[in-house]
Amino acid sequence: MRVRTGYLASAGVLLCGVAVGVFAQQSSAPVARYEMRAETMSGFGAMGAGGGGMGAAMAMAMGGSPRAQHMLWLDLGSSRAAADGKPKAEHFMPAGAKLGKSVLLKTPVTKPAEPGNAEFQRPKGRMLIFWGCGEHAPKGQPVVIDFSKLAAGQVPPGLWSTAVPVDRWVSPASSKTYGTWPSDDGKSAKPDSALPGAHRIVSNYAPELSFSLTRDFMGPLNASSSAIGSGATLLRWGAVAEATGYYAMIIGGKQAPKGQDMADIVWWSSSATRQFGGGLSDWLAPSTVARLVADKTVMSPQTTTCTVPAEVKAAAPDYMYGTLHAYGPEEGFAYPPRPADPKAKWVPEWTARIRHRSTTGFLVGVEGFPGANSATGQEPPKPQCKPKKKGLGGLLGGAVGGALGIPGGSGDGC
Numbered sequence: 001m002r003v004r005t006g007y008l009a010s011a012g013v014l015l016c017g018v019a020v021g022v023f024a025q026q027s028s029a030p031v032a033r034y035e036m037r038a039e040t041m042s043g044f045g046a047m048g049a050g051g052g053g054m055g056a057a058m059a060m061a062m063g064g065s066p067r068a069q070h071m072l073w074l075d076l077g078s079s080r081a082a083a084d085g086k087p088k089a090e091h092f093m094p095a096g097a098k099l100g101k102s103v104l105l106k107t108p109v110t111k112p113a114e115p116g117n118a119e120f121q122r123p124k125g126r127m128l129i130f131w132g133c134g135e136h137a138p139k140g141q142p143v144v145i146d147f148s149k150l151a152a153g154q155v156p157p158g159l160w161s162t163a164v165p166v167d168r169w170v171s172p173a174s175s176k177t178y179g180t181w182p183s184d185d186g187k188s189a190k191p192d193s194a195l196p197g198a199h200r201i202v203s204n205y206a207p208e209l210s211f212s213l214t215r216d217f218m219g220p221l222n223a224s225s226s227a228i229g230s231g232a233t234l235l236r237w238g239a240v241a242e243a244t245g246y247y248a249m250i251i252g253g254k255q256a257p258k259g260q261d262m263a264d265i266v267w268w269s270s271s272a273t274r275q276f277g278g279g280l281s282d283w284l285a286p287s288t289v290a291r292l293v294a295d296k297t298v299m300s301p302q303t304t305t306c307t308v309p310a311e312v313k314a315a316a317p318d319y320m321y322g323t324l325h326a327y328g329p330e331e332g333f334a335y336p337p338r339p340a341d342p343k344a345k346w347v348p349e350w351t352a353r354i355r356h357r358s359t360t361g362f363l364v365g366v367e368g369f370p371g372a373n374s375a376t377g378q379e380p381p382k383p384q385c386k387p388k389k390k391g392l393g394g395l396l397g398g399a400v401g402g403a404l405g406i407p408g409g410s411g412d413g414c
Contacts, residue, residue, distance in 0.1 A: 077175030094197025252316025
């Protein structure tokens with residue numbers, strides 16, 4: 001039976017920003033699950049995001065900052081199949097999203113894997129792992145991983161975080177029918193796109209979903225770095241409204257004497273304990289972030305500085321690229337609403353959750369890029385010439401990807 005859209009909109013329930021309750025307390029799995037991930041990308045990372053491209057690159061070349069970009073990902077998973085075998089799904093947006101009347105969620109077509117002759121090249125260098133904020137790395141750091149001693153393609157044991165749960169996002173593997181956007185409709189979120197307002201998702205393989213969002217994209221992160229007397233690096237950033245916590249990470253390297261290979265890859269995390277990867281690079285739920293702030297894996301929302309130990313810069317004299325995440329709020333909806341009586345059976349037709357974060361990328365200690373040398377938040381002076389160091393994407397992207405055995409990891413890092 002088809003329920004009127006207006007009734008669905010009024011019956012959708014906001015779940016106080018904790019979608020865990022939707023999935024943990026329900027009596028049965030919903031027919032459809034919908035995920036929205038909204039990100040604000042600023043700094044160096046905005047160059048490759050959404051509508052960044054050449055305009056962002058030119059802004060940075062002139063000594064300025066590229067305009068922050070809004071990015072949006074949509075995923076619909078259903079336990080049903082399209083009756084005609086041709087899945088179709090459409091997300092109708094509020095006018096403020098500036099994406100037209102709607103965007104189309106495309107169901108990927110599975111193609112058989114083609115035989116290839118890709119050759120795995122065993123990495124020759126090492127990975128040096130540091131963590132924690134402070135002028136100097138404590139005793140026991142760095143942890144050194146020698147890639148030459150690992151089996152081909154083997155991920156170093158204990159590299160990824162075990163304290164941070166990896167969310168089970170909607171995916172083709174968890175759905176009978178799956179739709180995703182961005183697709184091939186040529187559309188993408190814009191710097192001035194806004195999310196608040198009525199949203200409706202109509203498809204031929206899931207119940208109709210309807211809800212109204214109140215939260216918009218988060219504000220951009222403005223980060224800067226500066227060297228201090230001890231040889232350490234001071235990271236600073238402006239507080240972002242609605243941030244639930246912050247997490248910083250730096251990947252750096254020491255180039256081999258000859259060629260384009262990296263002799264050492266250096267990885268630093270702002271966590272007080274050795275916590276890397278895993279869910280830390282995801283859109284974490286506010287409840288999860290609160291727990292991680294309590295155990296000092298994630299910095300509190302009141303924190304706006306972190307000192308990178310001097311030993312990190314000493315180990316990575318050639319390149320240091322940083323990423324800073326501000327985890328944000330969440331909105332959750334379901335139909336029908338969860339019963340007030342915890343003993344009552346609940347069979348939701350659909351659930352939806354929308355998570356936010358703001359991310360910035362920055363080069364540490366390279367003149368001509370925003371956030372490279374300024375501890376005041378002001379832009380650095382315009383470069384007088386092109387940086388002498390080249391190949392950052394290829395060196396770091398290829399080194400990290402190849403070292404971890406990631407297919408295609410020896411490319412240009414784009």
